Every structure is written in structure tokens, then in C-alpha cells.
Amino acid sequence: MTSLAEETGAADRLLHSLRESQALLEGHFLLSSGRHAGRYVQCAKLLQHPELASNACKDLAAQAREVCGSDAPYDVVVGPAMGAVTMGFELARAMGVRGIFAERNPEGGFTLRRGFEINPGERVLVAEDVVTTGKSVKEVLVMLKEMGAGETAVASLVNRSGSENPFGENHRYFRLADLEVPSWEASDCPLCADGSVGPAIKPGSRPGLS
Numbered sequence: 001m002t003s004l005a006e007e008t009g010a011a012d013r014l015l016h017s018l019r020e021s022q023a024l025l026e027g028h029f030l031l032s033s034g035r036h037a038g039r040y041v042q043c044a045k046l047l048q049h050p051e052l053a054s055n056a057c058k059d060l061a062a063q064a065r066e067v068c069g070s071d072a073p074y075d076v077v078v079g080p081a082m083g084a085v086t087m088g089f090e091l092a093r094a095m096g097v098r099g100i101f102a103e104r105n106p107e108g109g110f111t112l113r114r115g116f117e118i119n120p121g122e123r124v125l126v127a128e129d130v131v132t133t134g135k136s137v138k139e140v141l142v143m144l145k146e147m148g149a150g151e152t153a154v155a156s157l158v159n160r161s162g163s164e165n166p167f168g169e170n171h172r173y174f175r176l177a178d179l180e181v182p183s184w185e186a187s188d189c190p191l192c193a194d195g196s197v198g199p200a201i202k203p204g205s206r207p208g209l210s
């Protein structure tokens with residue numbers, strides 16, 4: 001089964017941009033959790049380049065319009081801070097709607113500050129750069145329901161959840177690429193066992209330099 005992003009070439013364009021901006025690294029990495037992985041994804045590295053961010057969000061907006069069969073399927077884009085602040089704003093520009101962000105409550109969940117509002121019945125597209133567990137996005141969806149939002153959907157650049165739609169059938173989920181980022185405990189790491197790729201390094205550090 002091919003996704004719309006694959007059919008339109010949007011998946012290839014995103015992967016090219018991720019590699020070009022070093023947002024997607026291949027090698028042997030030591031993650032902050034202590035686990036080892038053969039890939040590392042950090043979308044902020046792509047999003048620091050306005051043109052790459054703009055192009056990716058235009059592809060995502062085109063997908064949402066095509067799937068929904070409407071030029072204006074959503075009224076506002078909301079992203080959980082910090083990861084989705086830049087991406088959400090760029091997606092809002094591509095959708096031609098306003099873009100706001102939600103902030104984490106000290107007591108749990110997300111809230112709108114800074115005078116941001118969702119009007120009752122507004123159709124909301126929730127933005128996130130990378131969906132891994134989808135936890136932050138799910139918390140924003142709960143916040144939106146409590147605020148009386150209308151239809152809600154989710155859009156991300158990368159889906160690494162391993163699921164077609166971790167948000168359930170009540171929410172459409174748009175994304176440009178599905179990426180697997182398997183990781184292992186150091187003792188089980190096949191790259192360590194292989195030995196030919198060198199020791200695990202922290203992403204962003206250069207092998208041979210300190």
C-alpha cells in the first residue's frame with residue numbers, strides 16, 4: 001500500500017531535505033536514553049531553514065486539501081510547544097489560516113496562553129514535527145475537545161510511531177514520511193556486535209573529534 005505522500009513524491013522530497021539539512025543521520029548513535037540506534041532524526045535541523053520548512057509544509061497542506069476534498073478544510077493550526085512552534089506557523093501559512101501554539105501546564109496537559117483562543121466549532125489541525133508516541137498531540141486533542149473545537153486532525157512531517165494512525169479513527173492523520181528508528185540496549189546492539197561502523201557517538205558530534 002502506498003501513501004498519498006509517496007504517490008506525489010512528497011515523501012522523497014522530505015527525505016531529501018532531512019538528509020540535506022542533517023536532520024536525518026545514519027550511523028551508530030548513542031541516544032540520551034543510553035540506547036543505541038542506527039538513525040537519528042531531529043526535524044529542528046530542517047526547520048531552521050525557512051525555504052525547506054516552507055516547502056515541506058506546502059506538501060503537507062496539499063495532502064490535507066486533497067484528502068479532505070476542500071481548499072479550506074481547517075480554520076486554525078495548533079501545535080504543542082516547543083517542537084511544533086516553527087512547523088505549526090509554517091503549516092498555518094501554507095493553509096492560509098492562523099497558527100497558534102499550546103503550552104504544557106505544570107500540573108499536566110496543555111493550555112493556550114498569550115490570548116490565543118479556539119472558537120466553538122472551529123476545525124483544528126494539530127501540528128507536530130515528529131510523531132513518536134503522539135503523547136503531546138493527544139494531550140492537545142483533549143484540550144481542544146474541552147474547548148468545544150469542531151473537527152480535529154493531526155499533521156506531522158515524520159511519523160515514527162510504527163502505527164498508521166496513533167490518534168484513532170476520529171482524527172485524520174496527515175504526514176509526509178514514515179520512518180523507522182529502531183534502537184537497542186547497548187548490550188543488544190547489532191552495530192556494536194558488527195564492529196565495522198565504529199563506536200556509538202552522540203548525534204551531532206563528529207567521530208574522531210572531541
Ligand code: ZN
Nearest residue numbers: 036189191192
Ligand atoms: Zn551500538
